[in-house]
Amino acid sequence: MSNISRRQFLKGAGVATLAVAAAGVLAGCSGNAGPDVPDVPGVTTRPVTVIFMKDEGNGVTNVVGETAKIDVLKTENSVKVADIDKKLLPEDYHLENENAVVEVRKDDSKGEYIIVFVTDVTVTPTKKTIDVKLLELPNNYIKAKAEVAVDATGVSAADIQLPDGYKLSTDYGTAEELLKVRPFDTVFIVTKL
Structure with a gap:
């Protein structure tokens, strides 16, 4: 100071x-x-x-x-x-x-x-989960889920959540064909790994 x-x-x-x-x-x-x-x-x-x-x-x-x-x-x-x-x-x-x-x-x-x-804040869902049928030849049906867009009219192989130990079969179509959108009631063929 x-x-x-x-x-x-x-x-x-x-x-x-x-x-x-x-x-x-x-x-x-x-x-x-x-x-x-x-x-x-x-x-x-x-x-x-x-x-x-x-x-x-x-x-x-x-x-x-x-x-x-x-x-x-x-x-x-x-x-x-x-x-x-x-x-x-x-x-x-x-x-x-x-x-x-x-x-x-x-x-x-x-x-x-x-x-x-x-x-x-209302969140509008953009995806929904649907049931799909998988067929393991000759006649074993397996249930699975697929996640698709809410407004989707079909499902492709890329949407499917495959069960453990299975893969999609390409014996009845190419990988490109499996990725095309198909009607929801489509049965996809699978084989064991």
Whole structure:
């Protein structure tokens, strides 16, 4: 402290005070967090907890995943759901309504928080499993499975999950012919390895 004069100390303190005041003025002039408003936690913004909820129907809602923290301007009393970073969402969920604006609530135990509704990410299957018949000559039928595209109209040898110890027979067609799509009720001929 001996290297700093009183004048230098007061000058530094004045600059710091002006910076904080300017940040507050900028926050008061802007209605939303944009590039014009600096994000200075504790000065221009405050932490708000995000609670993710899922509507189960019949008036039942459940908390989903972990809560998250976001910074909200001190002058704001609501948050645009679309502005929430998608990385904060619980895994396998997406926003129920990106156009929603949610109110910042306050609770003695939770502090300031918002509730954001999410829904399950519906994964559309691209494949389905079907039963196929395999024939080991002269008359031994073996059941097997094949995985085909959901909209497939037939099956090829490449789709079949052969049982251990068997291979497709090329005695009744070439390998290229076996790869052609055939109707689902086609019987493929197999031989033991």
